[in-house]
Amino acid sequence: GDSVTQMEGPVTLSEEAFLTINCTYTATGYPSLFWYVQYPGEGLQLLLKATKADDKGSNKGFEATYRKETTSFHLEKGSVQVSDSAVYFCALSDIGDYKLSFGAGTTVTVRA
């Protein structure tokens, strides 16, 4: 079945540092790929998505590129802020039912 593997955390960074969270997937079809974020005390929010190979999703300074050849969707941000401290989830959905399969999540803490 479909599955997502993402980099284990926790990750602790200083403000303005570069952030990368690795995500790889296994799917039988051609899934859509997502990054969701969960800020402390809040619900899951969509951060960005990509629906086909070589698409780049971007939002709030974060970027991720759908790489079919390496089955990856790594999340990057060039300069993190304290407000980026959250749990980040990589996820995929197959065409049709659109149910999401999530990775285990990566906790990111940014220190001032």
Add this chain to the structure above:
Amino acid sequence: DTGVSQNPRHKITKRGQNVTFRCDPISEHNRLYWYRQTLGQGPEFLTYFQNEAQLEKSRLLSDRFSAERPKGSFSTLEIQRTEQGDSAMYLCASSLLGKETQYFGPGTRLLVL
């Protein structure tokens, strides 16, 4: 757009009791999903509805679990004879038919003592 709401936000119950959670999706969203999230893990799919029809149930959804969406609007998730292993965050999400993006509610945190 008031977002997806879930009630209650927290529930503590004793083993063997029944509990029911409610989800109100974004209005006019045809699809409604239920997920379960345990500590340190990502959400896991439980079931989903298209309008009032329940189209798929995960193997995680044992016979003690039942979900309904009687009028194609709000949904309820009932757990009968709760067990300690049912302790988790139960998340609801909704989306428009044909759209991949799901919008999540804040979740209901269940603790079974």
